[in-house]
Amino acid sequence: MKIATWNVNSVRARLPVVQKWLQESQVDVLAMQETKTVDETFPVAEFEILGYQVAMSGQKTYNGVAIVSRLPISGVVKGWAGNDPSRILAVDVGDVTLIDGYLPHGGERGDEAFLHKLQFFREFRTYLDTTYARDHHLLFMGDFNVARDPQDVWAPEEMQDAIGFMQEEREALENLRGWGFVDLFRKFHSEQQFTWWDYRMNMFKRRMGMRIDYAWGSEALSVRVADCMVDVEPRRWEKPSDHTPVVVTIS
Numbered sequence: 001m002k003i004a005t006w007n008v009n010s011v012r013a014r015l016p017v018v019q020k021w022l023q024e025s026q027v028d029v030l031a032m033q034e035t036k037t038v039d040e041t042f043p044v045a046e047f048e049i050l051g052y053q054v055a056m057s058g059q060k061t062y063n064g065v066a067i068v069s070r071l072p073i074s075g076v077v078k079g080w081a082g083n084d085p086s087r088i089l090a091v092d093v094g095d096v097t098l099i100d101g102y103l104p105h106g107g108e109r110g111d112e113a114f115l116h117k118l119q120f121f122r123e124f125r126t127y128l129d130t131t132y133a134r135d136h137h138l139l140f141m142g143d144f145n146v147a148r149d150p151q152d153v154w155a156p157e158e159m160q161d162a163i164g165f166m167q168e169e170r171e172a173l174e175n176l177r178g179w180g181f182v183d184l185f186r187k188f189h190s191e192q193q194f195t196w197w198d199y200r201m202n203m204f205k206r207r208m209g210m211r212i213d214y215a216w217g218s219e220a221l222s223v224r225v226a227d228c229m230v231d232v233e234p235r236r237w238e239k240p241s242d243h244t245p246v247v248v249t250i251s
Contacts, residue, residue, distance in 0.1 A: 001071070001250045003029040003098065004231075005141035005215060007196070007243035011035040011066065014241055015043055021234050022050055027247060028070050029093055031100035033143045035064030042066065057085045065089040065100045065142070080127045084120075096221065096250065097132070101142035106163050114168075117145070121172035128179045138218040139250075140181060143196075143243065145212055146173040148183070151192045152211035164212055181216035184228035184248055193230050196243045204235055215248045224251050 004027045008014045011032060022030065030052075035042065037058050044054045047068045057078040058064035063086040067073065075092035079085035089100045104120050107113030132138055146169045150156035159165045177183065185193070194209030203209060215228050226249045235244040 001029070001094075001096075002027040002247055003031070003093070003096075003139060003141070003215075003250065004245045004247040005031045005033070005100070005143075005213060006234075006245040007033040007102070007143040007213060007241060009034050009241040009243065010037070011064075012037055012041070012043060014239070015046060017234060017237055017240060019046065019050065020237070021231075021245065022047075022052070022068075025231065025245070025247065029073075029098065030068050030245075031089075031098060031141050032066045032068070033064070033100065033102035035066050036061055037064060055089060055091055057089045059086040063087055063102055065102050067091050067098065067100050069093060080124065080131075083123075088124075096137045096139055099138065099140045099142075101140060101144065103142065103144045103146075105145050106169065108163065109161065109166055109168070114163075114166075118168060118172050121176050125176050125179060128176075132218075134180045134218065135220045136218055137221040137224075138181075139221055139248065140216045141214065141246070141248075143213050144173060144176075146170060147210045147212055148173060152194075154194070154208040154210070164210060177216060180218055182219060182222040184215045184217050184222065184225055185211075185230065185246065187222065187225070188228055195230055195246060197235065199242055213243055213246050215246050217248070221250070225249065226251055 052068035056066035073091040077090040104117040106117035147153045195213035197204040197209040231245045
């Protein structure tokens, strides 16, 4: 089973790119973030024609998460503890629970958006603690908007105060991972690899990016994972998202 995550940066604007990638990659499940559309205007039929059923939770213009699957899905939960339905979506695929997350971008150190981001991470960790047992086969994927380590950004010295790499954000991310998650890409790959490149300044071609999109598995799930890779190719296509997919292969 192949499960992927991808911040598509507007599912309607990026639909041809997403459809092309699904046909080429043949992933079984795709968790998307920043779909940027209400559920009523989500292009459900365009995914169903490719053999995917759809679960989504969106809002106009901003945020939005969706999961499309060729395998039966059940147990759909939008949001968490009554919060953020356009940021968190969970489904069951067989014996795996998949959480699709678009975590807050934040802001400059000390401002309201920055503080909200840190609070979100703390409260979501509490939600995980009270909702899932450590032996659950849990896969948490999405755009977490924080780079973990210096090798996950193109210029760590210059970016210490940059949104997405501040020490407070990294500590919040590690606290969230401390629930018991394994960073599945790092389980298999030690090299530098980014998942996001700003559209500006030709940053993709200049290899100036960040690894902020993750696939994290519980310990119980991680032993079943055969690989986790970043597929950079869609970032080279015409009218791409500024992010690229992360793909997990599970036995």
